[in-house]
Amino acid sequence: MSPTARPSALRAVRVEKRFGHVPALRGVDLELRPGALVAILGPNGAGKTTVLRVLAGLVRPSAGRVEFPGAPRDRRLARAHVGYVGHATFLYPALTARENLVFAARLHGVADPARRAGELLVEEGLEAVADRPAGTFSRGMAQRLALARGRVHDPAFLLLDEPWSGLDPRWAARLGERLAELRQAGRGLAVVTHDVGRAAEVADSFVLLSGGRVAATLPGPSEPEALEAVLRESAAA
C-alpha cells in the first residue's frame, strides 16, 4: 500500500473521551465517506468539537479508535489525509497571509508551496492583502485565510468547526458553494455548526450529538424545521 494511498473512509469507532473525570464522548460511532458531507449538530457541551478533534488526531481517545480504511495503518502518515479548521485560526499574526499559507504548505510537503498559496489566496479573495500581516486581518478575513490553510494540502477529509463564523453573507454563500465543489471532487467533509439552516443547505446527512452520545443519525437531506425538532427532542431527553 502506497503511503499516499487515499483512505476510503474516516471512521470513529466507539470513541470515548474523558477530560479528567468529565466524560466528553461516550461511545461515538461516526463515518465520513468520500463525496459526502456530514453535519454534526447538538447543544453546547454535546461533544461536537471534541469528536472533530479526535478525528483530526488532535485529541487522543480514552477508548475506541479512529480508522482510515485503505490508508497506511500508521496514524502519523494518515494525518496527511485530514484537514482541520477549528475555532482558532492557527495563523501567525507576524507572518503575512501568503507566508502563513506557504508555511502550512511546507509543513504538509506540498510540491510547490508558493504556487498553491497563490491559488488559495485568489480563491478566498485575499490576493490584494496577501502581503499584509495576518495580525491586521478582520475576523472574517482571518477565517477565510484559515479555511484556505485547512485545505492547503488538498486533504481527502476536511473537518470544519463553525466554518461560517465571522463571514459576511457573500463569503458565507461562497463557502457553501466551495463545500459543494469539494464534495463533487470526492472529498469527505464534516461540519460542526449551530446554524441548522446552513447545515440543511449543505449536508447530505446529519449526526445529532447530545451528552457525548450520538442521539440521532438522519440520512438524506432534511428541512431545517425537522432538524430543529429532532434537536429539541434530543436536548429534552
Next chain:
Amino acid sequence: MNVFRAILWKDLLTEWRRRERVLSMLVFTLLLVVIFHFALPGGAGPANRAAAPGLLWAATLFASILGLGRSLSPELENDALSGLALVPGDRGYVLLGKATATWLILLAVEGVLAGLFLALFEISIGARAGALLAVLGLGTGGIASIGTLLASLSSRSRFGEVLLPLLLFPLLVPILIAAADATAAILAGDPPSSGSVRLLVVIDVVYLVVSFVSFEYVLEE
C-alpha cells in the same frame, strides 16, 4: 525534513519581526552583568575570575529559561500549536525545528553575554574564542532540546511559568557542571577536559532523542 526546515524558517522569521525573545533576553543578561559588577567587590581580582565560568553559565541558564518561556508564545496565539500537531509524519521534526531556532537565538544572546563577562572580568581569550563558542554551542544544545520539550508541556498549564523552571533546572544541572568546568579551563588558557566535552555531547544526544520521541505525545490532548 520539510517540517524541520519550515519550522526553523518560521521561528527565525517571526523572531526577526518581533524581536520579542532576543530583546528580553539581552536586557535581562545586561542587567545580570551590571548586578554582578556591583555585587562582586573584588572587581576583576583572581577570586572573581575563578567564579566567572560558573556565573557565566548561571546567567546563561536564567536567560535560557526566559527565552524558552517565550519560545511557545507564537504557537499559543490562535492555537497554532494544534496546527503543528496536524503535520503528517513524525511530530519530532516540529521539536527539532523549534529547538534549532531556539539554539541559534540563545547562542546569539550568549555570544553577547560572554563578551560582557570577558570585559567585566578583564579576561582575554584571543584564539580560544572558537573553543569557548564550541562549549557554548554544546551546552546550549541540551538546554534547547529538553527546554523546548518542557516548554511545550508546560505551555498549556495554568502554572506554566512556574512549572518550566521547576522541571527544567534539575535536568540542566549536569550541563551546568560540565559546561562550567570546560569554560573554566578555556578561560585559564587550557584546553577543556575531554571528560567535560564528552559529558556535554552525551547529554545533548540523550536529551535530543528523548525530546524527539516524546514530542509525538506532547502535542496531543
